Amino acid sequence: MKHIRLQINGVWRTGWANPGQTLLDFLREELNCTEVKKGCGKGDCGACTVIMNGISIDSCLTLALQAEGAEIITAKGLGTKDNPHPLQEAFIEKGAFQCGFCTPGMILSAKALLDKNPKPNREEIRRGLSGNICRCTGYRKIEEAVASASERSSNQSDDRELKDQ
């Protein structure tokens, strides 16, 4: 066992990690971050997606010890109920989930995509989400939600630019 320190959604947290323990199990069991979901546990479904040091990863394929000192963003770090992230708003508006199990991972993959490419076309959205599986929705609503969030945030920044002028 080793005591490690890492930043979760901007807050430094510490916990005991086993050498072979995945980051996923560490986050859920040791730090109680149950917003990170465990689906397949082998890199196929993307439910366990987190953003580590700016890039999206499957936390089930990363060891907790490899995340020592890292900055991790989970779905909880994006927004709150009163102040949701544009992606979260768009998912609600478009009805982009049913059971919701895939949603935290989907939203984080979408965020990683939009951070790199703020105006993806439909093909790029599908590619950006290709590491996430949803058993319920059939993906169309999810795709729409991401497209609408990207328009929304680019409109917002256009507004800001206008105000600046």
Add this chain to the structure above:
Amino acid sequence: MLLREDGKARLIAGGTDLILEIRDHANSFEALVDVSRIPGLDRIHSDGERIHLGPLVTMTQVEESLLLKQHAIALWEACSWVGGPQIRNRATLAGNIVSAQPAADGAIALVALNAGLKILGFQGERDLMLSDSYIGVGRSAIDASREMITCIEFEGQHQGEASAFRRMAQRKAMALPQLNCAVWIASSVGYCTNARIAVGPVATMPFRARQAEAYLVGKPLTDETITACAAAIQEEVQPRDSMLRGSGLYRKEMAEALARETIKLAISRLEGSLA
């Protein structure tokens, strides 16, 4: 550190294959040595002649590299097929090599590009051709408990050369390839002067279609040549029946079509670069 553990420790970088092996108890080690955060090992650069990739270069980095898109488009295409974004963000090309799967998209492309490896071990550095690094399915001549790849390198693309990669799978993303094929071709005035064709997974290791290559060299790059060459590839490959990938017979038939498409794609780029 590896020296101290004397073969009982193993290197880990992206971990996208290894963590599964550990979980399934297919593999166990007393210690893992994490190299994934050592700075400077993730460089992609060209010295004008050869392109060098550090051992921590990820599939995503390849996908985003303009240099590789221009000089090694087969590799660029291959890496964009590995897993989904989350896996490509972690998985390294060096890991793709050490895992030694005959289907590995990245490695198939590198075999066609005739890549060489620099390997650092207890005894010092040695050079190994990538195609010589395979000793069986999932078995690499590189012993990750005693040595590590320090560099993957291959020649940049010259005038009159081109490459291409294609794969066949049940889905467009997140699927293992049923077949994949990478082609590198050199030409002069419409004739093939040199060629390398790699096909996977049709043998215990990435397969070089040597007979088809030999056939191609010296021939005019016409549709007849391509058809005959693809037929030669079909003759040469011996895919096994596979629950995941399809029957051997089916894949043998499909190998011809896939090879034909890949060779055509490479040739079309040739003309593009000559124009």
